[in-house]
Amino acid sequence: MRRRLPKHLSYDYQLKLEEVPTKHADRMPLKVVMPGIILGLLMAVLGCFELTGGMYDPEGLGYTLDADTRAPLFSHTAVDAAFIIIGLGIVIGSIVSYVRYKKIFFNGKTFSVDLRGVFGENELFREFLRNYEGVRLRMEFFQFGILNKNKYIVELVHRDPEKTIPLYISTDGTGIYQIWYYYAKRLNMPTVIDTDEGTVKREVPELDKSLKEYLFAKGLIAVYEEAPKTPADIVCIKKADRTVIRPKRMFWDIFSLxxxxxxxxxxxxxxxxxxxxxxxxxxxxxxxxxxxxxxxxxxxxxxFIGLMFKKDKIVLKDGRLILVHKFLFISNKEYADLSRIRDIQAVYNPAADSYYLAIITDDNMLAFGRGVPTEALQWIRDFVIYTMTR
Structure with a gap:
C-alpha cells in the first residue's frame, strides 16, 4: 500500500533557525526553471521556422532529385509540429513549476504556511510547534533523463502530511546526519525515521551515540548475538579478511522500467x-x-545498457562497510566506518513504492538495494549490526 508523504518543490532549500522569526520559500529554483524555458522556446521557434519554410528556396536549388529518391524517414511537417508541441509543453511546465510555492514563516512557537497553486486563491494554515511529532530524515529518488538522483530531505513531521514542514532539502548528502541532528536539537524534537517495521524515534540526548552505543545503552545488543540465516535472495560470501554481500539477481523498480x-x-x-x-x-x-x-x-x-545493469554490493572489511557500485569495468566505492554508523534501516521510497537500505553515518547517507525484497534488506541490516557488535 502506497504511503502518503508530502511533496516538496525545491531541490535546494534551508530554513535557517539561528534567528527567529525566520522565513523561506519552498519552490522550484530559477536555475532549474530558466533552462527549461529557454530549451522549450528554442524547440518551438525551430519548429515554427522549419514549418514555415525556413531558408528553403525552391527556385534556388539548381538541381533535380533522382528518380529513385525515396521519401524521408519521417514527415517534415510531423517532426516540426512535434518540436512545437513539445517545446511549448516544456515552457508551460517550467512556468507552472515556478508559479507554485509554499512560503513558510516561523516565530519560534508557531509555523505559518502560505500555499499558492496554479489556479485559485492562496491557502494558509498555522500550526503550533508542539503539535509536531519530530524531525524526519528521508531520501527520495527522482528521474533525471535515464539517470536517477537522490534528494535528501529533513522535515518536521505532522500526523497530517499536508502540514509537514520542510527544513532542509538538497541533492548533496554530505553531512546530512549533522544537519538532521542540528534541527532536532534546535527545535528540541526527537529524530524520526520511517522504516519497514514502523516509525523509529530517538530523543535528543541519544543523538550523540553511535548505533552500537545506542544498542548497548538500550540493552538491545542481545538481539544480535547470533548471525542471522542468509535468505534466498541474498548471496553472502565469507572470506578470511572480508565478507561480501550482494543480491542474487537484479531487482527492478519503476525507475528501472x-x-x-x-x-x-x-x-x-x-x-x-x-x-x-x-x-x-x-x-x-x-x-x-x-x-x-x-x-x-x-x-x-x-x-546506457551498462547503467541499466550496474551491480551493487556491500563489503565488510577491517571495521568498515564499503558500498561498491560496479558499472561496466569501473567501480565506484563509498565508505563508512562501522563504529560511526548512526543508524541502518530499511526505509520507504514513495516514488517506487518500495524499500531500500539506508546507512546513516556522520558524513553521509548511503543507499543500497533499491527494489530488493524487504526481508532481504532486514537480513542485511541485522548482519551488519551483528558484524558491528563483534
Missing part, C-alpha cells in the same frame, strides 16, 4: 538509422563523419 523504456526507444531509433545507413550518409555528406556519429551513438548505447 522507465530507464528501460527510454533505452528501447533509443535503440529503435539507432536501429532505424543503421538500416538506412546509406541515406543517412547522403544526408550528412561525409562517409567519415557518418562513421564517427554512428560509433558515438553505439558507444552511448553501450553506456
Amino acid at each position: 522507465l530507464g528501460a523504456f527510454w533505452l528501447c526507444f533509443y535503440l529503435l531509433v539507432l536501429a532505424a538509422a543503421a538500416f538506412n545507413y546509406s541515406r543517412v550518409e547522403r544526408m550528412i555528406g561525409s562517409p567519415a563523419q557518418t562513421a564517427v556519429i554512428f560509433a558515438a551513438a553505439f558507444l552511448l548505447a553501450v553506456l
Whole structure:
C-alpha cells in the first residue's frame, strides 16, 4: 500500500533557525526553471521556422532529385509540429513549476504556511510547534533523463502530511546526519525515521551515540548475538579478511522500467538509422563523419545498457562497510566506518513504492538495494549490526 508523504518543490532549500522569526520559500529554483524555458522556446521557434519554410528556396536549388529518391524517414511537417508541441509543453511546465510555492514563516512557537497553486486563491494554515511529532530524515529518488538522483530531505513531521514542514532539502548528502541532528536539537524534537517495521524515534540526548552505543545503552545488543540465516535472495560470501554481500539477481523498480523504456526507444531509433545507413550518409555528406556519429551513438548505447545493469554490493572489511557500485569495468566505492554508523534501516521510497537500505553515518547517507525484497534488506541490516557488535 502506497504511503502518503508530502511533496516538496525545491531541490535546494534551508530554513535557517539561528534567528527567529525566520522565513523561506519552498519552490522550484530559477536555475532549474530558466533552462527549461529557454530549451522549450528554442524547440518551438525551430519548429515554427522549419514549418514555415525556413531558408528553403525552391527556385534556388539548381538541381533535380533522382528518380529513385525515396521519401524521408519521417514527415517534415510531423517532426516540426512535434518540436512545437513539445517545446511549448516544456515552457508551460517550467512556468507552472515556478508559479507554485509554499512560503513558510516561523516565530519560534508557531509555523505559518502560505500555499499558492496554479489556479485559485492562496491557502494558509498555522500550526503550533508542539503539535509536531519530530524531525524526519528521508531520501527520495527522482528521474533525471535515464539517470536517477537522490534528494535528501529533513522535515518536521505532522500526523497530517499536508502540514509537514520542510527544513532542509538538497541533492548533496554530505553531512546530512549533522544537519538532521542540528534541527532536532534546535527545535528540541526527537529524530524520526520511517522504516519497514514502523516509525523509529530517538530523543535528543541519544543523538550523540553511535548505533552500537545506542544498542548497548538500550540493552538491545542481545538481539544480535547470533548471525542471522542468509535468505534466498541474498548471496553472502565469507572470506578470511572480508565478507561480501550482494543480491542474487537484479531487482527492478519503476525507475528501472522507465530507464528501460527510454533505452528501447533509443535503440529503435539507432536501429532505424543503421538500416538506412546509406541515406543517412547522403544526408550528412561525409562517409567519415557518418562513421564517427554512428560509433558515438553505439558507444552511448553501450553506456546506457551498462547503467541499466550496474551491480551493487556491500563489503565488510577491517571495521568498515564499503558500498561498491560496479558499472561496466569501473567501480565506484563509498565508505563508512562501522563504529560511526548512526543508524541502518530499511526505509520507504514513495516514488517506487518500495524499500531500500539506508546507512546513516556522520558524513553521509548511503543507499543500497533499491527494489530488493524487504526481508532481504532486514537480513542485511541485522548482519551488519551483528558484524558491528563483534
